[in-house]
Amino acid sequence: MPTVTFLNKQGRVAVDCQEGETLLQAGLRQGVPLPYGCGAGVCSTCVARARPGTVETDWADAPGAQNLKHDKGECLLCQSLVTDDCEILVPGKIDLAQTLAETPAHHRARLHDVALVAPDVATFQVSLEGQSDYTAGQYFLVRLEGMQGYRPYSMTDFQREAQTLNFVIKRIPNGKFSEEIFSNDVSEAKVDVFGPMGLATFDPSDPNEARDLVCLVGGSGIAGIMSVLDRAVSVNHFESHRLFMVFGVRRREDFFFLDELKRIKESAPDNVSIHLAVSEEEGSEELDAYRDFPLHQGFVHEVAERLGDGMFENRLAFLGGPPAMLTGSLALLLGAGLPVTDIRYDRFG
Amino acid sequence: MSDATETAWQQVCSTTDINDGELKRFETSEFAVVVARVGDEFRVIPPFCPHMAEPLHESGICRGGTLTCSKHLWQWNLLTGEEQGPAERPLVFYESEIRHGDVWAKVDQELVYEFDEEDDDDFEW
Numbered sequence A: 001m002p003t004v005t006f007l008n009k010q011g012r013v014a015v016d017c018q019e020g021e022t023l024l025q026a027g028l029r030q031g032v033p034l035p036y037g038c039g040a041g042v043c044s045t046c047v048a049r050a051r052p053g054t055v056e057t058d059w060a061d062a063p064g065a066q067n068l069k070h071d072k073g074e075c076l077l078c079q080s081l082v083t084d085d086c087e088i089l090v091p092g093k094i095d096l097a098q099t100l101a102e103t104p105a106h107h108r109a110r111l112h113d114v115a116l117v118a119p120d121v122a123t124f125q126v127s128l129e130g131q132s133d134y135t136a137g138q139y140f141l142v143r144l145e146g147m148q149g150y151r152p153y154s155m156t157d158f159q160r161e162a163q164t165l166n167f168v169i170k171r172i173p174n175g176k177f178s179e180e181i182f183s184n185d186v187s188e189a190k191v192d193v194f195g196p197m198g199l200a201t202f203d204p205s206d207p208n209e210a211r212d213l214v215c216l217v218g219g220s221g222i223a224g225i226m227s228v229l230d231r232a233v234s235v236n237h238f239e240s241h242r243l244f245m246v247f248g249v250r251r252r253e254d255f256f257f258l259d260e261l262k263r264i265k266e267s268a269p270d271n272v273s274i275h276l277a278v279s280e281e282e283g284s285e286e287l288d289a290y291r292d293f294p295l296h297q298g299f300v301h302e303v304a305e306r307l308g309d310g311m312f313e314n315r316l317a318f319l320g321g322p323p324a325m326l327t328g329s330l331a332l333l334l335g336a337g338l339p340v341t342d343i344r345y346d347r348f349g
Numbered sequence B: 001m002s003d004a005t006e007t008a009w010q011q012v013c014s015t016t017d018i019n020d021g022e023l024k025r026f027e028t029s030e031f032a033v034v035v036a037r038v039g040d041e042f043r044v045i046p047p048f049c050p051h052m053a054e055p056l057h058e059s060g061i062c063r064g065g066t067l068t069c070s071k072h073l074w075q076w077n078l079l080t081g082e083e084q085g086p087a088e089r090p091l092v093f094y095e096s097e098i099r100h101g102d103v104w105a106k107v108d109q110e111l112v113y114e115f116d117e118e119d120d121d122d123f124e125w
């Protein structure tokens, strides 16, 4: 088994690399605090350097690899494989001598129970051969047998020692994984998964996070935030803290998870304030079964701006959704004086 | 001012092209720059994030004199270029001034961030 040595000015650490696993997976699995965002070739956060020719790239056309300086040996840790011992220079001021408190792992698993919950949105489950803990807001990398590459999906609830992970997926036209899920015949499929991953997390047992929350979410970006809210309800967080949430989709028929949001509202009706937004329809009348959720017209960050005067101070914020919504929401929260350390999100793309 | 110095300066945009708290990309004769406005102050910066070269006119958010890159939330004081929070590298500026309502900058040499500064002595490519 090849040995990979990660090094920078702060130190060096050597780990084993299993056949077929990426350098990022090898490092994280053995507790090395490597930089990453998506784990899937998109964000380029995991750029590092290897001696030219010592690593193989699994996906040369990855969006995150577009600006790599190949002459300097730059590679994406999440898309690089090795067959021999190698040294990897990790940029930034990361202390490689530190060890991650919780480490992700590989699992064999079974994907099943795909269910349509809105015209272009489905839930699915992944049952692990073993079990896994995770922190609310995290994701797993999922790879369908026979398909190249892992895709990240955020868990939609909070469990300890989870054996069955719950996900939600939006249909992406011509997206390989999503087309497979929406194609009707994937009643059951073998998958490899790696996780948990992701830093946009919520831990209400940390005194710093025992706070009021604000959640601004669009479409399937609600996935990880459902996990955050599930965790909050599990410790009766909203008995003593407030939630301000705006959940937006294009048209009324696109809403999903409203029963789950109702349960969150009912856990502490006075402290939980959930608003719905539609961007492509006039929103005036509330949805019949969900009269507790005022319906507005506009994009999530616009609705939040209209409603949220004085609402954001000192809150911990969770965002999820398409890039324009994230940028708009971020601008709103920064303008309201929230420090970046109190604003958490994963970029889906 | 000598001719050489004078040609090094170029008019980048009008002060009315940019609203308070906005970042916009402009082309000079040789390369692109981003102009940021904080109140009545203007700053002319390279168009890329000092972290991972994200195009700042898309990823940058300017609020209350602080520039935030939405990619990994590095932040800088827009008036001084100083790092804030997680940022590990300062923002650099082109020398600039306002002449008759236009933003002028000294763009004789392109400013680029040195992304390889962590290069390790053990590594000789």
Ligand SMILES: Cc1cc2nc3c(=O)[nH]c(=O)nc-3n(C[C@H](O)[C@H](O)[C@H](O)COP(=O)(O)OP(=O)(O)OC[C@H]3O[C@@H](n4cnc5c(N)ncnc54)[C@H](O)[C@@H]3O)c2cc1C
Binding pocket: A037, A038, A040, A041, A042, A058, A059, A139, A148, A149, A150, A151, A152, A153, A154, A155, A167, A168, A169, A170, A171, A172, A174, A175, A176, A177, A178, A179, A198, A220, A223, A224, A346, A347, A348, A349
């Ligand atoms: C942190 C994070 C969390 C996410 N959570 C969710 C969620 O909860 N729900 C949801 O619907 N979406 C989520 N996404 C988006 C999701 O991961 C997929 O990008 C999306 O479902 C489209 O996948 P696709 O296969 O249909 O599209 P495709 O365009 O076929 O592929 C999209 C992604 O698959 C990977 N990929 C594609 N081809 C290759 C290859 N040859 N080699 C290696 N990798 C490849 C890349 O990551 C690529 O961006 C998340 C993304 C991120 C970054």
Ligand code: FES
Binding pocket: A035, A036, A037, A038, A039, A040, A041, A042, A043, A044, A045, A046, A047, A064, A076, A077, A078, A079
């Ligand atoms: S973590 Fe490797 S590209 Fe996002």
Ligand code: FES
Binding pocket: B049, B050, B051, B052, B053, B054, B059, B069, B070, B071, B072, B073, B074
């Ligand atoms: S690219 Fe701008 S903060 Fe990372």
